[in-house]
Amino acid sequence: MKHDRVDVIVVGGGHAGTEAAAAAARMGAETLLITLRLSDLGVMSCNPAIGGLGKGHLVREIDALDGIMGRIADKAGIQFRLLNRRKGPAVQGPRAQADRALYRSAMRTEIESTPHLTVLEAEVADLSVKGDRVTGVQLADGSIIPAGAVILTSGTFLRGVIHIGDRQIAGGRMGDRPSVRLAERIESLGLPLGRLKTGTPPRIDGKTIDWARLEKQPGDEDPVMFSFFSKAPEARQISCGITETNEKTHEIIRENLDQSAMYGGHIEGVGPRYCPSIEDKVVRFADKSSHQIFLEPESLSDDLIYPNGISTSLPEEAQQAYVRSIRGLEHADIVQPGYAIEYDYVDPRALDSRLHLRSMQGLFLAGQINGTTGYEEAAAQGLVSGANAAAEVLGKDALIFSRTTSYIGVMVDDLTTKGVSEPYRMFTSRAEFRLSLRADNADSRLTPFGLDHGLVQAERRLMFETKAEALEAAKSKLVGARLLPRDLEAAGLKAPKDGQPRSAYHVLSDRDVDWSLISKLVPELETVLPDIAAQLEREALYASYVERQKRDVAALAKDEGYRIPDDFDYDALSGLSNEITLKLKTVRPETLAQAGRIEGVTPAALTLILAALKRQAMSRAV
Amino acid sequence: METIYALASASGKAGVAVVRVSGSAVDTVCLRMAGRLPQPRLATVCRIQDLEGGYLDEALVLRFLEGASFTGESVVEFHLHGSLAVVSAVLRTLGCFDGLRLAEPGEFTRRALENGRMELTQVEGLSDLIEAETEAQRVQALRQLSGALGQKTAEWRTQLVQAASLLEATIDFADEEVPVDVTPDVERLLQAVDTSIRGELRGLEAAERVRSGFVVAIVGAPNAGKSTLLNMLAGRDAAITSEIAGTTRDVIEVRLDIAGLAVTLLDTAGLRETTDPLEVAGISRARVRAAEADLRIHLDVAGQAVDDLLQENDICLVSKDDDGVFENGVSAKTGWGIDRLILLLEKRLKDVPASAGLVNRQRHREALERGLDHLGSAIALVSEGSDMYDLASEELRAAIHGLQRLVGQVDVEDLLGEIFANFCIGK
Known part of the structure; x- marks a missing residue:
């Protein structure tokens, strides 16, 4: 089969992929989104919620740039809560419980009705590579689609392994097969890889929960929406249930610890500290006799419940036993067991601030593959990579996000400068200028920038x-x-x-x-x-x-103005210590400001780099 | 652009010390401190005064206009009498101006570079200059932070990180099982740091008066000839010398001038096991003072150092080398090795950044005062409850930033680490 050339190909239809494809298309690039299953566009594989602290800010920023996540979440929201209502407005974050089915269908409608955007249901088996440039993708049927740029948003597919007790299943998500050749291709690029893990709780049949015995958490009376377009929720609003673990639960978990994938020594990846498994909680906080659990409905149209707070990699029988020890869940049935998943990620320091791979022209990476976690973090990266891939193909200026004006800028800078040591999640404390980076002024901060670059309609x-x-x-x-x-x-x-x-x-x-x-x-x-x-x-x-x-802000902006070329020769600088040279060569900062944020880089080192930059500029002018 | 200042001339006691100020506030500074704006590029004698009009020095003032100075900005240089007390007072006065701060290492050079005031050839030689500047600062910072002050700053750091992490936990993990009201805990932690910093500032004042110049201690076993050597160096009978071991029971100080450097020479009690309570006290004092000195001369008939006092750059000598057989020998009788010792002292002391120390103390003071300011605001805001946590946390961030030179950088990872260690996050 022969395919026409497109401007931008997006591989994967998760939160990074959909946002990337929509952004590239908004920029005017002919964009092709390739997903294994159409029905999986915008699927929420973990917690059915969008937003929160730092994350809600990201969604607002995506919306300010005319992105899609905010509007879709507003359509699918079944419970809206503004977190930190009693603290200063800079640290308030909108959050919504989303109906999984509504979200998916709204996303599919959105993607399929976006001009310049085509969706293809197929398996990408490999990248087409010529020299140090990606020229397109190859599908499983052997056909080749040429493209100006390719964005990989393939989540946890790199050596993804699912653990339930001592049972192991290869795959990126429950029910998905891993894409072996594509993974081998990525591995052959010689990129620095690391290993992470994350987990999910068992899903419970809501009909088997004794709701009458549980406390309820309703949404806000005056819901705060994500999108600057939205006025009020569209879906019926619900409450979540609240229950908690008890000594009995903890005892069951302790008894089965040796069968947990994590404690049984089957897992080498590093998990997020802010999202520990229930095994972790029981072991590390042994003096706590109870941990809160939020019972979150996944959809208005079925009875699936997501028990937030008890993710696990224990065997299924142990999961059943501890779940039934919990108040209100005495007769609960597990529909799908919880599991831990381990996967490789690409050290994001191999990327520039467009999320473009430095060592391979035309290839962008976004989402979990870069070591992040969370739908919002993925979507924000999708937007950055999609807009920049389109800008590159169309010969427009790159869109560089600054720490001084957006959480998106904070995240991209953190990732590409510091790398990650656990799955990266956004927190408001990561933004040093958070008093001015508020959710309410995301449009003032970013919409003009988006307009300038042709990203806003x-x-x-x-x-x-x-x-x-x-x-x-x-x-x-x-x-x-x-x-x-x-x-x-x-x-x-x-x-x-x-x-x-x-x-x-x-x-x-x-x-x-x-x-x-x-x-x-x-x-x-x-x-x-x-x-x-x-x-x-x-x-x-x-x-x-x-x-x-x-x-x-001014000092930082000035240093951001000093751009360091990618081929800058740090070895030629006399006076830099070996340690600093090595760090600079690993990170390859794009600006003097970024160089200054690398741990251990001294003001003296910065002056030396600046001197060399000036010298180069002078000799070029001659 | 902020206005910066620093001591621009070399270390130690000298005829003239040059303090350079660069930036937009230069004219204001010049008017207040020199009483007028001298003609540019014309050395003018002025009476230098502090902000209350108090006399500091009679000095040459040299002004350079924007675009015609080393940095490219407005610059004024005060060519002061090279007394440590004068320099210290002038630096302190400059620190009192709004918007003025001490220059970072290499900052004048960086501004010159940014404003296109450096030739290509000058840039070539830059790396050595900056390296020298920062190495001296690093060593000095380590020296100053390794004792009691080091221990205190470690405590401050722990308390500040704890306080900040409590505030951040309530902000970033509001939907988790974390306490809602952390005001009492945060207040307690911040008050403790506040009190401790105030104490340290008072101490710093006293230390500055006592210490101005280098301290060299002569150490060794009793009757090794320490006092004799001191007298040789001093050129007069400053210490009581005798043939009886243990004669020097207290620490004797002599102020000397070695190659233009102000040196306080300490003669210490001979170190030995003894039961004489007076001598025991003398020995323990000797040890403390010797350990704190910039440099130690270890004196022994066999050239052995006092192991537990030996530090890098110390000088070990063979005493009573009357026949002049040892290259590192000295003899009070023949004068053998004394000239060599003076040369060696000069060389070693020039490696010790004494005036960087002066500036560093000034830096510490500035850092402490800046930190205190924000700490006070943070305490006031926290006391108003969780409504104000976002602003309190901003003030605390500024306080930590101000104290950074002392407590080190506090990264968001430090706060997150503290939060995850103390609270079970993850619903």
Whole structure:
């Protein structure tokens, strides 16, 4: 079979793959998404939830760049909760329980209706390679599809092994076969590989749970959506159940520890510390007599329950026994046993900040294959790789995300500079400028950037520009309105005794002053729309901190401006220690800023690199 | 661009010490400290004063305009009398200006480079310069941090990491089984660090007054000739010498000038097993002072060092080498080896970055003060409860950043490690 050449091929239809394909297509590249099964587009193989702290920020950013995850999650959401509601708005993260079936069907509709995007159900058996460039893919039937760039988003398929007790099954996910030749091809590229593991809990038949005995956790009364487009949930909203393990459960687990894949010594991969198996919890926190479990419905259309908090690699009988020791689950049936999965990942330091492989032209990697975990992390990488693959093929400027303006930038920089030692997950604490990287201002931060690069479509442009104008207008009213101390006193506020007027914006920066109060003092603000008011309220709140960080941001941005060529010869720099040279050669930082973040790289080393860069620039100019 | 300052001239006691200031605030600094803006590139004598108008020194002030200076920015140089006290006072005054900070190693050079003020040939020689600068700083930092201060900073680090991890746990793992209110614990940890830093700052003040210059200790067994050597070097009878072993019971100090370097020579009690309580006290003092010295001269008739006091760069001599048979011998009788010893002392002391030490102390002070500022804000915010945790955590981050020179870098991985060790995360 002969295939026409396409601009970008995306291998894999998970969260990285769908977002990558959609981004490449939005950029105007003719894009082909190849998946083993059409029905698997956007499948959630683990926890049926999207968002959370740091992760919710990522989804907002994807949405601000016109990506798809936020809108799909809003369509499929069956319980919305804003985490950290009682803490500062910068650290609040939207989260939703998603209906697995709704999510999948909404994703499929979205992908199939995206212009410039075609979906092919096939198995990619190999990459076509010419010299140091990938020229397309080869399918299992032997046919070749030529392409300008290829994005691999194949998850855990590299030497993926599933463990249930001492039983081992080769495969990337329950029921999937591993793609051997493609894996061999990746291995033949001589990339640095590492091994990780992760786990899932047993899935329970909801009909066999005694819900009456369980506490319920409802969603928020005023749900916060992911997408700037969405107004309210579409699906019926549900509650989750809460139960907990007990001494009996722990005893059963302890008795069966030697049969656990992990404790039986069958697993060498490193697991995430923030997502330990129940075996791990019982062993490491032996003094805790109980661990909370959230019973999360996977769908409105079936009875499958995801018991969050008890992932395991114990044998099936032991799983059955410990599950039935738990309150409300005394008669519960396991539909699918929990398992641990081990897989190889590519050390992401082999990638540049477009997620392009340095050693192979035209090949991009995104998602779990880069050592990350989580749908949101995968989707965000998908977007970065998809947009950049398209930019490269179409001869447009690369899209480089900075730590100073996005969580996406933080993640890409962490991955490509520091690599990973456990599955990488986003946390708000990873973002040093988190007070300005908020979920509410993701559009202000990123939509203009997306517009500049052709990643954002007309409809969002219109919405964004309308909102930006409204923000601007309301802000100038705020800044322009002068309030005298006696005005403040009249409103029952603490007022300085200096008699000096202050701008309403300044007064709003006080934590005790909210919008309703300020709009009473400045009547012309009463017409400002609630979402505009909320964003200004937050901006004012953090204004002094953000101002203080500006110097750091400027210094970082300046160093990001010094680009280090990929073939930079560190050995030729006299004065660098061997240790530093080795680290720089491993990471190959793209900018002086990135070099500075590598552990052990001193200011002196940076000056030397800068001097060499200047020298090269000078000799080139001659 | 921030304005930076540093001592730009060489180490040790010298006729002139040059303090360089570079950046946009230079004119403000010059007006406040020299009372006027001298004509550019014209050396002008000015009365240098601190922010309260107190007299610091009579010095030459040299101004360079933006675009016509070493760094390319506005620069002012104060050519001070080379006294450690004067330099220290001037540096401290500069530190009091808003937006001024001590230059990082190599920062003047880096600015010159960035502003295109360096020729191609100058860039070639840069690596040696920077290496020398940073090596001296590294050694000095290690020396200063290895004792009591080192132990304290390790404690601060532990407490700060704990406090930050508690705050971050409540923020990043809000939907997990972590405590909701960590205010009392965080307050306790931060208060402890705050109190301890304040104490350290007071101590630093005292240390600066006492210590200005190098300290060299002469150590060895009783009657090895330590006091005789001291007197030889001092050129006068500073220590009481006698033939009776154990004569020197206290530590005797003599201030000397060796090749322009200010040196305090310590003559210590001879080290031996003894039951005389007075002598025991003398010996233990001798050991402490000798260990703290910049350099030790080990004196012994057989050229043996005092093992437990021996440090890198120490000098070992054979004493009473009246016939001049040993290359490392000295004799008080014939004067053999004394000139060589002085040359050797000069060479070794120049390797010890004494003025980097002065700057380092200044750095420590700056780091401590900057850390304290933010620590205070963090404590105030934490006390207002979880509403303020995001801001408290930002202040704490700034405090740790300010203290970084002392406590080392605290990475997000340090915080996560602490969180995962203490809380069972993972629902």
